[in-house]
Amino acid sequence: MRARVLIVPRPEVLDPQGRAVAHALAGLGFAGVRDVRVGRIVYLTLDDGLGRADAAREVERMAKELLANLIVEDFTIEWMD
Numbered sequence: 001m002r003a004r005v006l007i008v009p010r011p012e013v014l015d016p017q018g019r020a021v022a023h024a025l026a027g028l029g030f031a032g033v034r035d036v037r038v039g040r041i042v043y044l045t046l047d048d049g050l051g052r053a054d055a056a057r058e059v060e061r062m063a064k065e066l067l068a069n070l071i072v073e074d075f076t077i078e079w080m081d
Contacts, residue, residue, distance in 0.1 A: 002080040008039035
């Protein structure tokens with residue numbers, strides 16, 4: 001069983017890396033980009049013996065306790081299989 005955790009800065013938090021990317025894109029002529037938010041992706045492979053409900057609880061706990069800084073970041077969990 002595989003999960004993907006998408007972690008992004010909260011909308012109200014400044015994202016200097018996103019601003020730099022947006023500026024670079026504008027410099028390259030990509031005029032239609034209004035905003036860029038840069039985050040990260042964590043891929044997890046879990047034991048198959050874990051049921052989906054237990055796995056979901058564990059991955060959410062991992063995200064809250066370690067993977068995301070809940071003060072400035074939001075996360076989304078996606079299941080890959």
